[in-house]
Amino acid sequence: DDVVKYRREVFLPLMAQYEVRMTQYEGPELKKVEPILKPGEKRIIAQFHDECCFHANDQSNTAWCVSINSYH
Numbered sequence: 924d925d926v927v928k929y930r931r932e933v934f935l936p937l938m939a940q941y942e943v944r945m946t947q948y949e950g951p952e953l954k955k956v957e958p959i960l961k962p963g964e965k966r967i968i969a970q971f972h973d974e975c976c977f978h979a980n981d982q983s984n985t986a987w988c989v990s991i992n993s994y995h
Contacts, residue, residue: 941967941969943958944958944960944964944965944966944967945958945966945967945968945969946958946966946968
């Protein structure tokens with residue numbers, strides 16, 4: 924319950940304040956709409972990170988190995 928309360932009472936209102944300073948993309952053609960900033964305000968660029976990591980060859984059944992004799 925405390926996570927839901929934090930999201931509703933703190934996180935979402937704060938993101939709404941930030942969102943008015945972010946570039947928006949509207950409609951199916953994703954038309955770029957720049958924010959209208961007050962003097963001294965700066966545009967906010969949100970970057971999100973989901974902690975997932977994917978690699979092109981994760982499921983590979985082969986590996987490259989160097990012979991120990993090649994270092995002599």
